[in-house]
Amino acid sequence: MDTFGLLANGLSAALQWQNLLYALLGVTLGTAVGVLPGIGPALTVALLLPVTYKLDPTGSLIMFAGIYYGGMYGGSTTSILLNTPGESASIVTALEGNKMARKGRGGPALATAAIGSFVAGLIATVALAFLAPWVVKVALSFGPADYFALMVLAFVTVSAAFGDSALRGITALFIGLGLGVIGIDLQTGQARLAFGIPDLLDGIEVTTLAVALFAIGETLSIAASRTQIKEEVLAVKGSVWMTLEDWKRSWGAWLRGTVIGFPIGAMPAGGAEIGTFFSYAAERRLSKHPEEFGHGAIEGVAGPEAANNASAAGTLVPLLTLGLPTSATAAIMLAGFQQFGLQPGPLLFANNAPLVWSLIASLLVANFMLLVLNLPLIGLWVKLLTIPRPWLYAGILSFATLGTLGANGAMSGRLGPIPFSFELLILLAFGILGYGLRRFGYPIAPVVIGLILGPLAEQQLRRALAISQGDPMVLVHTPIAITLYIIAAAALLIPLYLRLRGKGAVLQQMAADED
Amino acid sequence: MSSGEPNLARRPDGAALVIALVLAAIAAVIIWQTSQMRVPPIQARVGPQVFPYAIAGGLVLLSIGTVISALRGSFPAREKDNYGPMLWIIGGLIGQMLLLGWAGFSIGTAVLFAFTAKGFGRGPLWQTIPIGFVLAFAIWFIFSRGLQLSLPAGPIERLIP
Numbered sequence: 001m002d003t004f005g006l007l008a009n010g011l012s013a014a015l016q017w018q019n020l021l022y023a024l025l026g027v028t029l030g031t032a033v034g035v036l037p038g039i040g041p042a043l044t045v046a047l048l049l050p051v052t053y054k055l056d057p058t059g060s061l062i063m064f065a066g067i068y069y070g071g072m073y074g075g076s077t078t079s080i081l082l083n084t085p086g087e088s089a090s091i092v093t094a095l096e097g098n099k100m101a102r103k104g105r106g107g108p109a110l111a112t113a114a115i116g117s118f119v120a121g122l123i124a125t126v127a128l129a130f131l132a133p134w135v136v137k138v139a140l141s142f143g144p145a146d147y148f149a150l151m152v153l154a155f156v157t158v159s160a161a162f163g164d165s166a167l168r169g170i171t172a173l174f175i176g177l178g179l180g181v182i183g184i185d186l187q188t189g190q191a192r193l194a195f196g197i198p199d200l201l202d203g204i205e206v207t208t209l210a211v212a213l214f215a216i217g218e219t220l221s222i223a224a225s226r227t228q229i230k231e232e233v234l235a236v237k238g239s240v241w242m243t244l245e246d247w248k249r250s251w252g253a254w255l256r257g258t259v260i261g262f263p264i265g266a267m268p269a270g271g272a273e274i275g276t277f278f279s280y281a282a283e284r285r286l287s288k289h290p291e292e293f294g295h296g297a298i299e300g301v302a303g304p305e306a307a308n309n310a311s312a313a314g315t316l317v318p319l320l321t322l323g324l325p326t327s328a329t330a331a332i333m334l335a336g337f338q339q340f341g342l343q344p345g346p347l348l349f350a351n352n353a354p355l356v357w358s359l360i361a362s363l364l365v366a367n368f369m370l371l372v373l374n375l376p377l378i379g380l381w382v383k384l385l386t387i388p389r390p391w392l393y394a395g396i397l398s399f400a401t402l403g404t405l406g407a408n409g410a411m412s413g414r415l416g417p418i419p420f421s422f423e424l425l426i427l428l429a430f431g432i433l434g435y436g437l438r439r440f441g442y443p444i445a446p447v448v449i450g451l452i453l454g455p456l457a458e459q460q461l462r463r464a465l466a467i468s469q470g471d472p473m474v475l476v477h478t479p480i481a482i483t484l485y486i487i488a489a490a491a492l493l494i495p496l497y498l499r500l501r502g503k504g505a506v507l508q509q510m511a512a513d514e515d
Numbered sequence: 516m517s518s519g520e521p522n523l524a525r526r527p528d529g530a531a532l533v534i535a536l537v538l539a540a541i542a543a544v545i546i547w548q549t550s551q552m553r554v555p556p557i558q559a560r561v562g563p564q565v566f567p568y569a570i571a572g573g574l575v576l577l578s579i580g581t582v583i584s585a586l587r588g589s590f591p592a593r594e595k596d597n598y599g600p601m602l603w604i605i606g607g608l609i610g611q612m613l614l615l616g617w618a619g620f621s622i623g624t625a626v627l628f629a630f631t632a633k634g635f636g637r638g639p640l641w642q643t644i645p646i647g648f649v650l651a652f653a654i655w656f657i658f659s660r661g662l663q664l665s666l667p668a669g670p671i672e673r674l675i676p
Contacts, residue, residue, distance in 0.1 A: 054663050167584055171538065171577045177570050178541060185563040192563060193548050216608070223600035223634045390637035394628040394647065397604070401611060401627065402654060406664035411616045419616035421667075428608045435601070440534065441591040458566040465561035 007129050010357030014365050019062050022055065023362050026063035027369045030070020035077050035381045036392060038218055041312070042328040042445075044071030046210040047399055049336050050406035057340040058355055062362040064336055068329065069121065069366045072312055073374055076113045076305055077381050081106060081234050092276045093308070096293070096300030101234040103296050107378075108242045112250045112298055113305040114374050115242075119251075120258040120306035121367040124313035127262055128320075129360050132349070135321040139346040144464035145475050147322075149484035151457040154324055156488040159446040161495050168442045175433075176450020179204050186455070187462060199412055199422040206335035206452050208404055210328065212427045213444050215400040217434020219393045224435070250302040253283050257306030264307075265314020265326075279307035313363065320344050320356060323456065328445040331452045401427065531585030535578045542574035603634035619669015620659075624651035 013019065029051070034044045048067045052060040080097035093113065100109040142150070159173035160166040182193045183203030194200040242250065260282065261275035283303040284293050293300055318324040323345035325331040337344050342352065349356055374381075387395075404427050411419040437444060461475075468474035476482055549567040584590060607630025614623035628647030629640050637643065656675070659666045 050664065051658075051662060165584075165589070167577065167580045170573075171581070174570060174573050174577060175541075178545060178574065181545070181567050181570065188554075188563050190552060190554070190563050192552065192567060193545065195548070219631070220601050220604055221596075223604055224596040224598065226594055226597055388637070390632040390635035393635055394631040394643075395650070397607070397631050398624050398628050398647075398651060398654065401608070401624065402658065402664075402666070405615075405620070405666055406658065409665045409667060411667065415613065418613050420612045421615060424608070424612045424615075428605070428612070431608070432605070439593060439596070440530070441593075454566075461566070462561050465565075470561055 003130055003133060006353060006357045007361060009354065010359075010361030011364070013058070013354065013358035014062060014361040019059060019358070019362065020365065022059045022063040023066045023365050024369060026052075026066025027070040027366050027373065028066075030067035031074040031077075031370070031374065031377075031381065032070075032384060034071035034074025035384050036074075036387070036396070037078055037082055037385065038222070038392075039396065040214070041068065041071040041075055042210060042332060042448075043214040043218075044074070045329050045332045045336075046207050046214065047403050049207050049332060049339075050403040052336070053339065053407065057342065058358055060340070061336070061355065061359045064333065065359055065362045066366040066369070068312075068333070069309075069363065069370055072309060073114065073117060073370050074381070076117065076308070077110060077374075077378070078385065080109050080113060080301070081382060082385055092280045092304040093301055095280070096297050098234070099294070099296035100298065100301065105296060105298075106234055108246050108298065109296075109301050110378060111242050111375060112246060112302045114371060116250065116254040116257065116302045116306040117309040118367055118371040119254045120261065120308075120310040121313060122364065123255075123258045124262045124265075124310040125360065125363045125367065128266075128313055128316055128363075129357075131266065131317055132321050132360075135317060136346045136349045139322055140350075142346075142480065143478065144460045144467065146478055146480045146484070147460040148457060148464055148475065149481040149488075150322065150324060151453055151460065153484045153488040153491070154318075154326055154453065155446075155450070155457070157491050158326060158449050159443070161491045165441070166492070166496060166499075168440070169446055172437065172442045172444070173446040173450045176447040177454040178450075179209065179447075180451045180454030180458075186459070197422075199410075203455075204426065204451060205407060205423070206332060206448065207407060208423060208427055209430055209451055210332050210448050211400045211403060212430030213434035213437070213447060214328075215396055216427065216431025217438055217444070219397060220431060220435040221438045222389075222393070246298055249289075249298050252286075253279075253299040253303035254306040256282055256286075257303040257308075258310040260303075261307030261310030262314045265311030266317040267314075267326075275307040275311040276304035279303040316363075320359075321346060321349065323348075325449055325452060328448045331445075331448045334452055528585040528588055528590050531581060531590045535581035535585060538574050538578035538581060542571040542578065545571040545574070600634040600636075603630050607631050607634070615667045617669060619672045620655045620666045621648055621652040621671055622669060623667075624654070 014023070026048075029048055030044055033039055033047060034041060039047075045064070045067055049064070052063050055063065076093050076097075079091075079094035080101055082098075097109045097113065100106060155173055159169035180203070182200055184190070184201050185192055191201055257275075257279040260279045264275040264278075280300055280303060283297075283299040284290060287293065287297060287299050289297060312329075315325075315327050315330045318326055319330045319333060321344075323334070323343060325334045334344060342348060342355075401424060404423050405421060408423045409421065410423070411421055413420040413422040413425060434444065437447070464474050465472070476485065545567050549564050549571070552564060554562045554564060607627040610630060611623040611627035614626060625644050625647035628650065629643035632638070632643045632647075633640060652671070655666055655672060658664045659668075659672075660675075
């Protein structure tokens with residue numbers, strides 16, 4: 001069947017009323033959680049994943065698609081109305097969007113972000129639908145050694161290529177890889193690094209780690225910080241509708257942002273924020289009103305927002321076709337698949353086509369729902385932004401522990417006569433780790449990606465070596481693998497050279513901080 | 516995220532040296548635990564030990580790199596942190612963990628809620644614990660009755676059929 005037929009089948013599945021309901025629920029929850037300050041898309045997805053556990057795989061993934069897109073919409077609302085510095089995913093949107101909101105043009109800024117995200121999401125999801133079968137065809141010819149090389153490339157780009165220090169990026173990755181070893185080895189059934197604790201035999205849950213690092217680590221470091229940032233929520237004054245002039249200035253930026261963002265997300269590289277920076281630079285150069293940049297230029301919101309959404313849809317290409325997560329959000333989505341015993345990759349497309357295509361179709365549905373829902377509900381989201389910080393973080397921690405208990409509520413630990421949840425102990429330990437990582441400038445995403453991708457990489461490595469009967473030369477035996485290693489080496493060495501030449505500041509700005 | 520400014524004031528950076536030590540210790544634990552595994556000879560060549568050893572080796576190299584980085588003072592500058600609020604939050608998490616098993620979700624989470632709010636300067640506890648309880652009980656009802664999540668129940672939750 002051709003792509004159109006498969007997509008049409010997917011759409012008819014996604015448009016069943018209970019699936020529409022799941023999508024609506026996901027979109028609403030995702031936006032509501034994503035709009036809270038300090039909660040990025042990765043944490044939104046991690047917090048809400050347990051909610052989907054009791055549904056069937058299709059319903060759960062559809063709800064998940066809604067949460068994913070909703071979380072991203074919520075994030076852009078936050079950065080326009082509340083200038084949150086330090087969140088690199090939306091730093092560019094905040095740059096111009098917050099200035100617009102200050103001038104009383106918050107409504108049009110939110111509108112151009114919402115419509116731009118819709119346009120970008122629509123085009124990028126269609127592009128995903130057409131690109132994915134091609135990538136699957138190529139991927140089916142990959143051997144274990146090629147897969148291993150691909151994962152090495154992903155490891156390098158995720159940890160070392162961006163950020164202000166390759167050393168700290170790779171250290172974060174290795175912490176994740178080390179955590180990934182814990183548990184029963186799938187091929188021999190032997191326990192590794194379990195220290196005789198039965199709870200560790202199943203390994204570390206990706207969602208527990210992500211929630212701990214993002215929610216608890218973040219809460220601790222904000223509570224500990226002496227410089228209390230005074231945050232001011234800007235009211236949305238006047239009309240939310242864009243003028244004709246706004247439309248004229250926005251549509252080109254949306255399309256350019258999409259074209260820039262999608263390929264960057266689709267490459268097995270990570271660092272989805274780069275697209276927003278490129279888009280911002282492009283708009284600044286092309287604009288007929290360059291003097292407005294820095295003072296609330298609408299193109300500076302429209303382009304990067306579109307680029308951000310397009311590259312988020314782009315990251316689904318390596319995730320669905322190769323099983324390769326290139327962002328923390330994608331890593332948590334992979335964990336969501338694994339919850340149902342599904343392993344994304346070329347075989348999922350072959351064996352479980354209806355599921356994959358209804359997921360892709362429900363991304364389109366979620367995208368449309370967000371456009372219809374978001375602008376009328378803007379007042380509600382603004383109210384969520386004004387929750388005082390003590391209540392906000394108390395609530396975030398309550399939900400973080402709720403999700404962890406929902407995933408594994410066994411009271412298997414024991415302190416004297418008192419039973420306790422071992423999963424919560426792990427949550428606390430990794431929360432403190434997350435605080436330490438933040439304090440010393442280590443990136444978070446490589447830890448999460450290392451945990452989930454490490455065991456997959458090991459599996460491919462051992463499969464390759466088993467076929468070659470232990471001869472390591474098999475790893476560099478195919479042209480695909482050699483090419484991938486060369487790209488990986490370049491991704492490691494070129495930034496190193498740039499840092500030595502004192503151009504590290506650019507890379508640091510591109511740091512994939514949160515997603 | 517860090518400011519990225521080199522931290523020349525602290526050279527050598529003591530905390531960074533501690534990080535290097537921790538990385539080396541993790542590597543040592545991995546090597547020790549992995550060497551304790553009894554692997555049948557048929558699996559020995561590309562068995563379950565290869566990957567842990569490789570990770571431990573990487574961690575040793577990273578530990579050395581961190582020492583060099585600490586001596587050159589290239590860790591980002593950081594402000595002095597307030598540990599009081601952190602201890603409230605960690606205390607709340609431990610309190611919740613120890614209460615959940617017998618007192619139930621609502622009481623345990625009320626303690627976490629109130630202690631976290633206290634960490635952010637909102638009190639007093641005799642007001643915030645009841646607020647947290649009402650909220651946690653509502654959450655428990657929605658998620659355990661509505662979405663069938665298995666959340667720990669205590670004496671109060673058991674009153675609800």
